Amino acid sequence: MVETKTGKITVSNVRKTFTQPDGQQVVALDQVNAHIEPGEFICLIGPSGCGKSTFLRLLAGLISPDEGELLLDGSPIVGAGYERGLVFQDPTLFPWLTVYENVAFGLKVRNTYKEKKDEVPEFINLVGLKGFEKAYPHQLSGGMAQRAALARALVNHPKVLLLDEPFGALDAFTRMNMQDELIKILQQRGTTAIMVTHDVDEAIYLSDRIFVMTPRPAKIESIIRVEIGRPRDRDLPDFLKLRARILQILNFAGKREDIQYYL
Amino acid sequence: MNRRISFDIKTLIPSLSAALALILHLSIPNSRKYLQKPLPYFTTALIITIFVTLALAVVSLFNDRLRKKYSYKSWFIGASILFLNLLNLATIKIMLLQSIYFPSPDRILKVFVDDWQFMLKCLGYSIRLLSTGYVIGAVAGITTGILVGWSKKWSYWINPLIKIIGPIPPTAWVPIALVSFPTTFASSVFLISLAVWFPTTVLTSSGISNVQNSYFEVSSTLGANTVQKIFKVALPAAMPSIFIGIFNGTSASFITLMTAEMLGVKFGIGWYINWQREMLSYANVYAGLIIIAITFSLIITLMFRIRDWVLSWQKGVIKW
Numbered sequence A: 001m002v003e004t005k006t007g008k009i010t011v012s013n014v015r016k017t018f019t020q021p022d023g024q025q026v027v028a029l030d031q032v033n034a035h036i037e038p039g040e041f042i043c044l045i046g047p048s049g050c051g052k053s054t055f056l057r058l059l060a061g062l063i064s065p066d067e068g069e070l071l072l073d074g075s076p077i078v079g080a081g082y083e084r085g086l087v088f089q090d091p092t093l094f095p096w097l098t099v100y101e102n103v104a105f106g107l108k109v110r111n112t113y114k115e116k117k118d119e120v121p122e123f124i125n126l127v128g129l130k131g132f133e134k135a136y137p138h139q140l141s142g143g144m145a146q147r148a149a150l151a152r153a154l155v156n157h158p159k160v161l162l163l164d165e166p167f168g169a170l171d172a173f174t175r176m177n178m179q180d181e182l183i184k185i186l187q188q189r190g191t192t193a194i195m196v197t198h199d200v201d202e203a204i205y206l207s208d209r210i211f212v213m214t215p216r217p218a219k220i221e222s223i224i225r226v227e228i229g230r231p232r233d234r235d236l237p238d239f240l241k242l243r244a245r246i247l248q249i250l251n252f253a254g255k256r257e258d259i260q261y262y263l
Numbered sequence B: 001m002n003r004r005i006s007f008d009i010k011t012l013i014p015s016l017s018a019a020l021a022l023i024l025h026l027s028i029p030n031s032r033k034y035l036q037k038p039l040p041y042f043t044t045a046l047i048i049t050i051f052v053t054l055a056l057a058v059v060s061l062f063n064d065r066l067r068k069k070y071s072y073k074s075w076f077i078g079a080s081i082l083f084l085n086l087l088n089l090a091t092i093k094i095m096l097l098q099s100i101y102f103p104s105p106d107r108i109l110k111v112f113v114d115d116w117q118f119m120l121k122c123l124g125y126s127i128r129l130l131s132t133g134y135v136i137g138a139v140a141g142i143t144t145g146i147l148v149g150w151s152k153k154w155s156y157w158i159n160p161l162i163k164i165i166g167p168i169p170p171t172a173w174v175p176i177a178l179v180s181f182p183t184t185f186a187s188s189v190f191l192i193s194l195a196v197w198f199p200t201t202v203l204t205s206s207g208i209s210n211v212q213n214s215y216f217e218v219s220s221t222l223g224a225n226t227v228q229k230i231f232k233v234a235l236p237a238a239m240p241s242i243f244i245g246i247f248n249g250t251s252a253s254f255i256t257l258m259t260a261e262m263l264g265v266k267f268g269i270g271w272y273i274n275w276q277r278e279m280l281s282y283a284n285v286y287a288g289l290i291i292i293a294i295t296f297s298l299i300i301t302l303m304f305r306i307r308d309w310v311l312s313w314q315k316g317v318i319k320w
Ligand SMILES: Nc1ncnc2c1ncn2[C@@H]1O[C@H](COP(=O)(O)OP(=O)(O)OP(=O)(O)O)[C@@H](O)[C@H]1O
Pocket: A018, A019, A020, A026, A027, A028, A047, A048, A049, A050, A051, A052, A053, A054, A055, A089
């Protein structure tokens, strides 16, 4: 499955704290360790506020850890770069650019638009936005904006694709469709992907491994390998068994911290 | 599209108002105190108006869009003509107003007929001065605005300067500007650009420092460097605010232009008004004012058009 050998991530002993406006320190991540192989698909799952977005932002290089280190292919991650694409929790399309121009943005700033401009409509089609090339973001629905943001990240061919609940606003049908398209293209390219999701089914359907995270302490509680062959069937006994197990872990993790609001 | 004829009685209001003005103008004799010889211009203008408004009314029969627009505006156009009508009565028919300061429409029209070439030349001078100062001020304003809004270091040095110098009305600089520049033209350019520079700088920098941080984050994960973040993210995102600054600068620049011209720059339209006032030719003063009104409102309209075009992505997002 792994064609290219790039996109290996090593995270060791990472700690990240934030200072709230009232001066209080919040530990967003503590003692986080992870090894992610090139081309692997990882899902992060866990209750709200447990540090999932923070983990992605660290990997993207938008923030830096207080302690520990994050390596991509052996070299430390410093600052953001196109080789680590991030699809934000909120689509954050540039409102002054059309869908087409938003998707082309990465190619343009990297001066590769001339050679690769054919890929822009290709990815717009892939995410099902054909016919909306000239639309401005305010004319899109929430789900359409999320898909445009996904196309904008994909067109850059990142080594690592970081996805923060990219399908949160999609209906079930479009969502399954997008999952299939995403997995297909990432496998073709051998791209490493790390995706935050609140949907256990989605995590099982997509991932090679699932990282279950807990708040307080904000860390990776357990790692579950999904050993189901692809393409996966959401109704197979293996699938359902794994789902029950993950829910149990989440439930257990939640109960221990007296949290009822996971998922 | 079916070519049905449809008639709206309101489309006749302007023509009727003009006809009324013409009848009164021709039937009531000039006041006996009015000693100047009669002029044909008001009569001609009214006849032309009647023809034009009637033509519009006829075309409105066939054209739905024009009819809607024209009948909507008809009360206003009719009332404007009525105003000229009353002014005409008050000036030459009953001489209610002092004729030296309040000339009749006829005499103002005569100025346009006799003096249009010279006035156009004056207008040309004004526009040259205004646009030179304006462009310099806007470019300088956007530049300092970007520097101050983007970089802490620039903000540290320039911000206090803006706070102290900015609020001084540009016209207060006149004494200094007049002695600091080789020509009055250069000093007026300085004053006008100062007038535009201040609001543009303030609103550009506040626009840029208020850009959502997430736009910069997205652009850096897509591979944008600092220069690209300034020009492809910060600047377009701050554009609505920059336009507010430019608009404020526009009205300030008009005031400064007029002041500069009344103080010494030769051959502008402001200079023309001042000169004619000194010679007590008030008809020329009014003609100059009319030209200024038309020009400035055209400039403002043009700027609105440009803004709407540049900010077309905003339609439906923010209305102001
Ligand atoms: N910039 C910041 N300043 C202060 N606190 C922050 C900041 N970013 C995150 N935090 C805190 O860090 C913790 C983890 O936040 P994070 O956004 O990573 O959660 P999450 O797992 O993505 O939650 P969700 O599922 O709701 O998106 C939260 O308690 C949050 O309040």
